Amino acid sequence: MQTRHNAAITYVFLRIVPDRFRVVLFCHSQNCLGAIEKAAQYARTLSEVARIIRFFIQIRRDEEMNKVYPGAKEALDGIVKDGQTFAVGGFGLCGIPEALITALRDTNVQGITCISNNAGVDGFGLGLLLETRQVKKMISSYVGENKEFERQYLAGELELEFTPQGTLAEKLRAGGAGIPAFFTNTGYGTVIADGKETRQFGDKHYILEQSLTADVALVKAWKADKSGNLIYRRTARNFNPMCAMAGKITVVEVEEIVETGALDPDAIHTPGIFVQRIVLNAHPEKRIEQRVVRAKGD
Numbered sequence: 001m002q003t004r005h006n007a008a009i010t011y012v013f014l015r016i017v018p019d020r021f022r023v024v025l026f027c028h029s030q031n032c033l034g035a036i037e038k039a040a041q042y043a044r045t046l047s048e049v050a051r052i053i054r055f056f057i058q059i060r061r062d063e064e065m066n067k068v069y070p071g072a073k074e075a076l077d078g079i080v081k082d083g084q085t086f087a088v089g090g091f092g093l094c095g096i097p098e099a100l101i102t103a104l105r106d107t108n109v110q111g112i113t114c115i116s117n118n119a120g121v122d123g124f125g126l127g128l129l130l131e132t133r134q135v136k137k138m139i140s141s142y143v144g145e146n147k148e149f150e151r152q153y154l155a156g157e158l159e160l161e162f163t164p165q166g167t168l169a170e171k172l173r174a175g176g177a178g179i180p181a182f183f184t185n186t187g188y189g190t191v192i193a194d195g196k197e198t199r200q201f202g203d204k205h206y207i208l209e210q211s212l213t214a215d216v217a218l219v220k221a222w223k224a225d226k227s228g229n230l231i232y233r234r235t236a237r238n239f240n241p242m243c244a245m246a247g248k249i250t251v252v253e254v255e256e257i258v259e260t261g262a263l264d265p266d267a268i269h270t271p272g273i274f275v276q277r278i279v280l281n282a283h284p285e286k287r288i289e290q291r292v293v294r295a296k297g298d
Contacts, residue, residue: 065227066226067226067227067228067272067275067276067277067278068226068257068278068279068280069277069278069279070279071099071103071279072099072100072102072103072253072279072281073103073106074279075100075103075251075277075278075279076100076103076104076107076251079216079249079251079277080104080107080109080216081109082109082110082111082112083110083111083112084109084112084113084214084215084216085112085113085114085115085213085214085215085216086104086112086113086114086115086214086215086216086217086218087114087115087116087172087212087213087214087216087217087218087242087243087246087247088101088114088115088116088126088217088218088243089116089217089218089219089220089238089239089240089243089244090116090117090120090125090220090238090239090240091117091118091235091238091239092117092118092120092121092144092145092289093120093121093124093125093286093287093288093289094235094236094238094289095220095232095235095236095237095238095239095240096120096125096126096220097218097219097220097251097252097253098125098220098253098281098284098285098286099253099279099281099284100218100220100251100253100279101120101125101126101128101129101218102128104129104218105128105129105132105134108132108134109134110134110136111134111136112129112134112135112136113135113136113137113138113139114126114129114135114137114138114139114140115139115140115168115172115212115214115243115246116138116139116140116239117140117141117142117165117168117238117239118140118141118142118143118144118146118149119135119138119140119143119144119146119149120144120146121144121145121146121287121289122145122146122147122148124287126146127146127148127149130146130148130149130152130158131148133157135158136158136159137158137159137160137161138153138158138159138160138161139161139163139168139212140160140161140162140163140168141162141163141164141165141167141168142165143160144289145289145290162192163192164186164187164192166186167184167186167187167209168212168239169239169242170182170184170209171209171210171211171212172211172212172239172242172243172245172246173241173242173245173246174211175211175212175213175245175246176213176242176244176245176246176247176274177245179211180210180211181208181209181210181211182208182209182211183199183201183206183207183208183209184206184207184209185204185205185206185207186207187207188204188205188206188207189205192207193207196208196209212246213246213247213248214243214246214247214248215247215248215249216247216248216249216250216251217243217244217246217247217249217250217251218243218251218253219240219243219244219247219250219251219252219253219270219275220232220236220240220252220253220254220284221240221252221253221254221269221270222236222254222255222256223254223255223256223257223258223263224252224254224256224257224258224275224278225257225258225259225260225261225262225263225272226257226258226259226260226278227260227272228252228271228272228273228274228275228276228278229260229263229268229270229271229272229275230244230252230254230268230269230270230272230275231263231267231268231269232269232270237269240270241269241270244270244274244275245270245274247274249276249277250274250275250276250277251276251277251278251279252275252277252278252279253279253280253281253284254278254279254280254281255280255281255282255283255284256280256282257278257280
């Protein structure tokens with residue numbers, strides 16, 4: 001009999017000896033679950049052995065399903081490397097995973113591609129990665145207020161794939177849903193359509209856009225339970241749900257973590273199946289990109 005869960009593979013062989021109430025268990029495991037063999041020595045029936053096996057598998061499953069990490073650095077350990085593609089949530093500075101971006105900078109990975117609506121500002125958000133020249137290519141819809149982003153692009157130091165904002169959102173959503181490409185009317189007849197397949201449906205023309213996925217997604221949410229179910233807060237939701245879907249591995253930074261089952265199921269925006277790692281940042285800086293106030297007396 002073979003049982004399997006993720007990386008934990010346990011081969012269990014049962015041999016029935018002349019005493020039909022005696023079961024001899026031989027166990028080999030990649031994860032040192034030899035304790036199954038010891039515990040099964042006290043079993044007298046096959047059903048008891050099966051219960052013991054299920055018990056140990058559940059323990060292993062619980063260990064592997066622990067998604068909460070002590071800090072942003074630990075949450076990125078072992079999953080980032082040079083040349084990867086990262087999907088990063090946020091709109092301007094709203095809803096960006098501040099701690100995870102800083103931790104990514106500190107890993108010193110090089111030659112990465114970032115899929116993000118824009119690239120933060122000088123000295124904050126993804127702007128930190130541009131300053132250290134860790135980003136090889138940006139897939140964005142807006143250069144925004146980042147002067148270093150603009151300078152590197154115009155100087156030919158940074159690759160840039162401009163994408164209409166709604167198309168960028170749908171590219172990420174479709175990628176996360178397993179849809180490789182889709183047709184959209186947006187950009188038809190412009191440079192956006194250059195080199196792309198076009199087709200007419202009804203009286204309109206459409207271009208074929210390929211979807212986007214990422215090796216790692218860095219996401220900001222307001223609240224999560226320990227299973228990774230996420231709730232975003234107002235406009236900070238923006239691109240985060242789509243990034244969470246598009247990542248092969250999704251790491252989320254949240255302001256509050258609650259027990260599994262504490263969230264109203266109808267309030268959950270991103271199901272935990274899309275999330276592999278969670279880190280708490282209870283007091284993010286939340287800079288305002290452009291502070292605009294009324295003049296005194298208005």
